[in-house]
Amino acid sequence: MDILLHVCCGPCTIYPLSVLRGEGHRVRGYFYNPNIHPYREFRRRIGALVTLMEKTGFKAEIDREYGLAMYMRRVVFNEEQRCAICYDIRLEETARKAAEQGADAFTTTLLYSRYQNHGLLQEKCSLYARKYGVEFLYRDFRLGWQEGIDRAIELGLYRQPYCGCIYSEQERYDKKLRRRMRQQRLETDSDTGPSSRHGMEICSIQDK
Numbered sequence: 001m002d003i004l005l006h007v008c009c010g011p012c013t014i015y016p017l018s019v020l021r022g023e024g025h026r027v028r029g030y031f032y033n034p035n036i037h038p039y040r041e042f043r044r045r046i047g048a049l050v051t052l053m054e055k056t057g058f059k060a061e062i063d064r065e066y067g068l069a070m071y072m073r074r075v076v077f078n079e080e081q082r083c084a085i086c087y088d089i090r091l092e093e094t095a096r097k098a099a100e101q102g103a104d105a106f107t108t109t110l111l112y113s114r115y116q117n118h119g120l121l122q123e124k125c126s127l128y129a130r131k132y133g134v135e136f137l138y139r140d141f142r143l144g145w146q147e148g149i150d151r152a153i154e155l156g157l158y159r160q161p162y163c164g165c166i167y168s169e170q171e172r173y174d175k176k177l178r179r180r181m182r183q184q185r186l187e188t189d190s191d192t193g194p195s196s197r198h199g200m201e202i203c204s205i206q207d208k
């Protein structure tokens with residue numbers, strides 16, 4: 001099948017690409033991530049993807065438009081839902097592009113990360129697959145988590161320390177905020193159990 005693979009970054013692409021190629025699919029990439037801030041980080045992640053493309057012969061379209069304003073307009077006042085909104089932004093555009101290009105199916109490297117909300121990603125992909133009339137190819141790429149990391153190190157790729165948005169950058173480096181979040185999680189879990197957490201917390205700490 002012809003697959004359009006949404007690419008969140010170079011390191012997270014390695015394992016999904018090897019699985020899809022191993023299954024005999026023709027894979028094209030699409031880097032579309034207006035959530036990544038600040039600008040120098042955005043450029044750095046594109047640089048890592050370009051290195052991966054050069055080293056593996058992977059072809060991908062890279063949207064180099066820096067999406068700070070658009071992303072913030074969607075998320076401000078909805079911060080608690082920001083990961084769901086972030087998935088909507090990236091996955092809807094990927095499904096739309098897959099349909100436009102006549103791809104047989106689309107999928108995303110976000111399904112590789114142990115830190116993303118895997119179930120919500122599946123829901124969103126299925127939603128946009130129906131909306132644009134293109135198949136969503138589901139694979140649990142988390143199975144190759146360590147393999148992907150090892151290969152990224154071998155290739156010398158830049159591996160980012162946080163998920164992407166400016167909120168996740170603060171959560172990665174602001175010790176006071178991390179302590180507060182841990183405390184809130186403990187309180188929430190003791191009241192209602194871990195299932196009541198918001199998506200925002202699920203992918204808050206990206207230590208890839």
Ligand code: SF4
Pocket residue numbers: 035036082083084086087163164165166167168200203204
């Ligand atoms: S933490 Fe990650 S998935 Fe969630 S909004 Fe930020 S960049 Fe998007």
